[in-house]
Amino acid sequence: MAIVASAAQMRGMEDLLPDQADLLYEEELARNPYNLKMWIRYIQARTEASPKRRHLLYERALRALPGSYKLWYAYLKERRLAVRGLRPDHAAYEALNNTYERALVSMHKMPRIWLDYLGLLVDQKLVTRTRRTFDRALASLPITQHDRIWQLYLKFIHTPGIPVETAVRLYRRYLKLEPAHAEEYVAYLKAKGHWGEAARKLAELLNDDTFRSLEGKSKHALWLELCDMVTKHPREVEGMRVDAIIRGGIRRFTDEVGRLWTSLADYYIRRSMFEKARDVYEEGLCSVITVHDFSLIYDAYTQFEESLLSASMEQLAGDEEVGPEEGDDGTDFLLRDDGNDLDLRLARLEHLMNRRPELLSSVILRQNPHNVAEWHKRVRLFDGKPTKQILTYTEAVRTVDPDKATGKPHSLWCAFAKFYERHEDVPNARIIFQKATEARYKYVDDLAQVWCEWVEMELRHSNFKRALDIVTRVLTPPVRPARMTVEEERALSVQERVYRNLKLHLMRTDLEESLGTRESTCAAYDRILELRIATPQVILNYAHFLTEQKAFEDAFKVYERGIALFKYPHVKDIWSAYLAAFVERYGGKKLERARDLYEQAIKDAPPEECKSLYLDYARLEETHGLARHAMDIYARALAAVPKDQRKSIIDIYVSRASDFFGIAKVREIYESAIEAEPPNELSDDDVRELCVRYAALETKLGEVDRARAIYVHGSAVSHPDRAADYWAAWRAFEVRHGNEDTFKEMMRILRSVKVSFSHMQINSIVDAARITSKAEAEAGIAAAGAGGAKRSREDGDAMAELEAQAVAAMGLGAAGGATGRAALSGFVSAGVIQQGGEKDGGTGAGAGGAQRKAPAAANPEEIDLDADDDEGGAADMDVAEKAVPAGVFGSLAGLAAKGKDGAGAEGDGAQAKKRRT
Known part of the structure; x- marks a missing residue:
């Protein structure tokens, strides 16, 4: 085994020894061991080498260059990759921690090294070592770099396993650096259930006028949050003056105080201080000024009383009935308090319900104590x-x-x-x-x-x-000074x-x-x-009182005083009552005085108000005076009243004239009304109606020619499209009383009137065209100079001349075609008035049918009549002429004589044309 171990050691030593390719780097580094670039190339060239070989190279390089951030960062990064996937308690982690400690000896000002090291310690769950390392980092780095450390520090605080006390202390330190982030601290305390500390911090923020919420919350929202916090957790906030805090919010914020009042009452309810809560509800109901706040408090108050009542009922239902003890004589219940306050609580709830209208009225009166209608409702x-x-x-x-x-x-x-x-x-x-x-x-x-x-x-x-x-x-x-100005009197x-x-x-x-x-x-x-x-009604009342006392003259004096005080329209009723009372009192006994009163009233009255006065005046003359005077009054009324009231006057005038003077006076009235000159003329509609009625009257009397002449006269103001009723009446008249010639003549006049009204419309268009051409000519003068101005004037004049010629050609038959109103004077009691004058296609005027011939323009709509037959028939007939008696014409005799003159007929036609225009 020893032999095998020694062999492995020998192979490891061989891996650490430089090979032939490393001699160049080694020689260069032997000459200059402080060459950073050479060390970096050497390390990069040995990418495929074993980790030990590369770590040895890093160690050698760092021994020579211990202050190189690049070498340390690359070395630590490679060491971190080497421990990836290992357990946090592996020995490699401790070796890496030692390496970081050695690096921080010289790299203690580099925040990136600190952050990597702190992140590594956080992953290893080394709480105490991590906290101390964070503290060392904050002590080593400048203040400008602390925000980067604190971001990781706060993340570390929120990890599981960190004691709340430690986190609270760290947050307090952090808020000294960033006081604007206090809401994060409050949120953390609420999450951890530290309601007392959270409420105190929130109260501190509300007392700080410089604090601005980063979350966009208003002061009012923070107050509501604080009130909810202290009321829902009364035992955790023992040291705080909850009542003073909430009342301060109520005084400060008046828009939603109802919620604050309910919060304060809820605070006392949670502390089982029910009587105090009831006092708070009563105080809130007596102080709010909006119906919304009142509703909040009243509903909460009602719910509170109902909950107490329900609790009492449940308690009574759960208690067992206990009989009297042995030896009890049955009277000890008077000295015992069994805690049954159900009747009291029920009475309180009922009293609260009955007081609602009164409390609501108090709220409305607090909004506006000067509301009179609300005071009446309260009573x-x-x-x-x-x-x-x-x-x-x-x-x-x-x-x-x-x-x-x-x-x-x-x-x-x-x-x-x-x-x-x-x-x-x-x-x-x-x-x-x-x-x-x-x-x-x-x-x-x-x-x-x-x-x-x-x-x-x-x-x-x-x-x-x-x-x-x-x-x-x-x-x-x-008693006051004799003279006072208006301002002084108003100041009294x-x-x-x-x-x-x-x-x-x-x-x-x-x-x-x-x-x-x-x-x-x-x-x-x-x-x-x-x-x-005084007002006009006072005058009328005064006069009526005197009239009832039979003091008629005194009443008339009162009327006179009222007339002197007032003007129209206020004096109208006074005049009406005065005149009616005077006529009723004296009738025709003091006719001259009554006439003077009516004349004075008419003189003072404006045209719009004088119609009734004229009618009453005429009625007085008809009843107590002369009919001739009444007719004169009606005639004056026609000239005095406005145009829209003349038609009704004419109706009454004609009716009374027919009763008193017969058909001759009626004809005179109709003719004067139809031929009235400005400003006494009637409207065209009224003229047409009068012509139809006048013609109907003449037809009823058998004067067919006079009726036809009236229709001809009225045609000048009867537009065929707008007065279809008039032409229909004339057509019906010709069907009943005319012949083929008169019917053709009516049709010719109808066409002539159409052309006449078209001519009026074209005239307005031509005038507009002339104005436009004149403006264009002036613009041409300003733009082109004198030469261009001359051409513009020539062109404009030529154009205007052509337009005038075109209009003359179109309206040649219409210039005098429609018979004017003055033609009425030419009708006779028998025979047909010849309407075939050729001048401008118009109608010749005069009793004898005098005509002036002129070339007539061709009319494509003209009815083709057999002129030869007419002329032949006229030539063969031997018509005897006889003078018409002057009595036939009556007052029109003079006008009929003038009508025989051709120049007079031409003047009448021109006058009719002027009126139509």
């Missing part, structure tokens, strides 16, 4: 409890600030007084009203309402004289300004009308007028 909660209602009213009137109130603060005082009144305690109600009148208010109307309620209470109890005295006292003006208290309140004055007038005399009532109304606070 209603105590129905049947007069004492609590009185206390609630007292608290309400003391709490509500009129400047901040939501609602009407005076309603609290009034409801308070009515409460005493309902309980038949009128003296106390008067005391409340007296205090209410002395309270501060924001508006005068609030104080006035209090006085009114007081007066109404006295009236309900039949104290009429007291009620009148109260209202008289409040309306007595206070409402008690000094209430004497001008209209509501109180109206109440006084009502009382005076019922209880006083005529003189006192008139004095009350006159006081309102003197203070200039």
Whole structure:
């Protein structure tokens, strides 16, 4: 065996000896043993050598260069690879640890060497040695490199088997370097169950205003976490002032205090301090200001009481019934306490349930103590409890600030007084009203309402004289300087300004009308007028009162004062009542005075408001005056009222004229309405309707030609597409009363009107084109200069001229084709008006059918008529002419005479064209 061992040793020694290929490296290193590059080449060249051979080379190199980081790092890396897969307790690990220790003698400033060594020790589970090595690393490395060591150190702390005390001490050291990572420490303590230390550290963080959570938690979230911690583990946090901590959070964070209150109560519940927990719940319910927090606390409180009640019931059910002891006379139960508090706990739960509406009302009032409506609701909660209602009213009137109130603060005082009144305690109600009148208010109307309620209470109890005295006292003006500015008067208290309140004055007038005399009532109304606070209704009431007293002239004087005070539209009702009362009183006895009143009313009224006045005026003339005056009033009304109201006036005008003056006056009204000039003209729709009605009237009288002339006149404002009813009525008329010629003439006029309206549309297009061409010409002048400007003007003028020619060609037959409104003056009572004038395709005007001939443009839609037959028939007929009596025309005789003149007909056609345009 010795021989075999020696042989193996000899072979190992031979492996360590250099071979022929190593002589070059050995010679070079013999000359310069400090050549790092040569050592590295030598080691790299022996990659295939045995580990011992390579380790020997590393050792030789490090002996020569002990401060080379590269050699140490490569050597340690190769040694770590050699121990991979071995057990942690293998001897190779200890050898490697020694190598690291030797390396750290010179490499103690290299964090990479420390990290590799520490990682190796962590894998070996050498707790004490690892901890001491970490401490040596932290002591050796500069502070800027500590964060790299601490990352591995904290990982080492969290490995199993590390004592918690050791970890706590290490975390405390770490937080001195990185205080922002305190949440990691708290999380570790919570994981290990050290609730006391975790709560104290969390409280310390909350007291530090400079702390910012790396996890993004707010202060409120940390407070909630602390509260949960101290309440769920009360015995672990014995040394902490839990009550003070949670109350500090409640004062500091007001958005979710309900959870903090329940946490504090839960803390006392876990410590079996149930009475203290109940006090906390009550305090929370009386301090929260949101319904959400109230719900949290109330639900937790209810659950707490129910759990106590259930526990008591279970305890009673488990106890066995024990009979009286021997010798007991049956009275000792009065001196014994058997612990049965079930009735007490049940009463507490029921009391809590009954108090919920009151507690919720308190929460809402804490949100806004000036909420008047909520105070009224709170009073209603105590129905049947007069004492609590009185206390609630007292608290309400003391709490509500009129400047901040939501609602009407005076309603609290009034409801308070009515409460005493309902309980038949009128003296106390008067005391409340007296205090209410002395309270501060924001508006005068609030104080006035209090006085009114007081007066109404006295009236309900039949104290009429007291009620009148109260209202008289409040309306007595206070003593003040003779002259005060508006700003100075507004700065006065409402008690000094209430004497001008209209509501109180109206109440006084009502009382005076019922209880006083005529003189006192008139004095009350006159006081309102003197203070200039009257309204039109006050004037009407005053006049109505005097009318009931048969003082008609005094009532009329009141109306006159009201008319002087107000303007339209407020004076409209006063005028209506005045005129109606005057006419009802005197009728036709004082007709001239009534006429003057109506004239004055019409003069002051705007056009929109004068229609009813004209109609009433005309009705007065019809009833008590002259029909001729009534017709004049209707005519004035047509000129005065707006355009949209004239149609209704004409309807009444025609109806009354037919009753009083017959058909001649009706014709005059229709003709004047249809031919009215601006600004008294009617709308086109109204004109068409009147033409149809006028034509129907003439047709009923047998005047077919006059009716046809009216239809011709109305065609000028009747667009064929928009006024189809009008053309349908004319067509039906021609079917009943016309012939083939008149029907063809109607169709020709229809085509002419279509062209006329098309011409109007084209004119607007041409105007737009001219404006555009002018703008383009000006742009050409600015861009191209004088020469280009000349060409642009020539082109623009030529284009405009061509467009004008095209329009003239299209509208040649329509320029005067549609008969204007003035053509109405040319109709006669018999015969057919010849509409075949050739000028512009238009209709010739005049009684004799005078015409002016001009070349007419070809119309592709024109009906081909046999002109030869017509002309032949006309030539063969010997028609005798006879002058028409002037009586046939009536008032139109002069116009008919003018119509015979051709120039007059041309002027009428031009006028009709102008109106259509």
